[in-house]
Amino acid sequence: MLEHLELFFKSIFIDNMVFAVFLGMCSYLAVSKKVATAVGLGAAVIFVLAVTVPLNWLLDQYLLRDGALVWLGPEYADYNLSFLSFIMFIATIATMVQLVEIIVEKFSPSLYNSLGIFLPLIAVNCAILGGSLFMQAREIPSLGLALNYGISSGIGWFLAIVAIAAIREKIRYSNVPPPLRGLGITFIITGLMGIGFQSFGGMLTGDNDPPEGTEPTTVEKIEEKKMIEEELQADDKAVSYNPLIKE
Template structure:
């Protein structure tokens, strides 16, 4: 259940584009054609699916304070968290180079269509954001990290595919001259973000139940304390009357 909840949250509720507006450069530049958007979106899914779990392993067993305790007790106090950014970026750059080699080998036409934006995945803030959010949200297991990486990639893929399909159709629309190009694209992106915000109520039932349980746990001792005070007061009153 936890995997499913995290998967759908990372796609819809915490969408990289519509929630935190990461990866907007590639999102706007490579979304003129659906075919190109599909290729870049698939590459982003692959990179996120590999780099997020790899960076989770680096974070858990190398970078966190005390993560080196598996090497021995003398290493338990080491803190390499200041290397997080450079280690994450190194992992991402390696995977992007692998993706670039594969795309150039098996789909030269897609490689030429993507142009400079394929190697620029290495500096795509959505890719680095996936690893940093994984770290900040303290995702507990490798499986959850993999789920989060795949879900975040699919969310970015859906976003760029949707805007590419709209931009292909909007060419034939009578858009006011001042809004043509990026203007109408930003407006559509904002409207799509509002639509994705509506998914925010899908998975809040569990949170409400937890809050209700917490309130009950706090209120019950207070009620019991008041009942005890009332009983003691009643006993004292009876003794005075007697």
């Protein structure tokens, strides 16, 4: 349970797709002019990540990685299809994006029109592919953690685009210096928001704690100190009784 919570908060705040690794910046900058549009695209990204990351985890575990085909028989244990990872991951993502596009067009034509070309472009959004590749690189051990990582990564991207959209709506009424208007002030705000999100790293101090058993206990420290003092006293006695050593 603790592992799930740590992965959830770390993926949203500390390893945020936008503020930590700057993935999905194209859609982040282009569709963040209005909060309503940003919410729609952010929800679509959450859905696609929540579906594609677990599916790609299954593909990686039972098809792509070295020795994954052992379930077909011992003769397939040496097969390694990891070179197909990009193709398989992108195929899964493209299928889910098409499903999202059909659903949005059916139930919310206004949102579909406002998102425009950026809705089908979720298929080539580097944040979506990055979620699956990070899942593979981190060797997430279970399907539940993969689902957790997909949802939390999507929520992190959702928070980023909705927050910048809300700020950009207010900035229209601010006196921004002419050279910084538009993308200039947006990049500056994004950097400041990234610093703010990184400050949440203090919530998770477990990674900085030494492994159990490596840090000496208080009793061990006291015993070690006594041993050092005894050795020093023995050395002093040896020096005092040695007739060859004069003060």
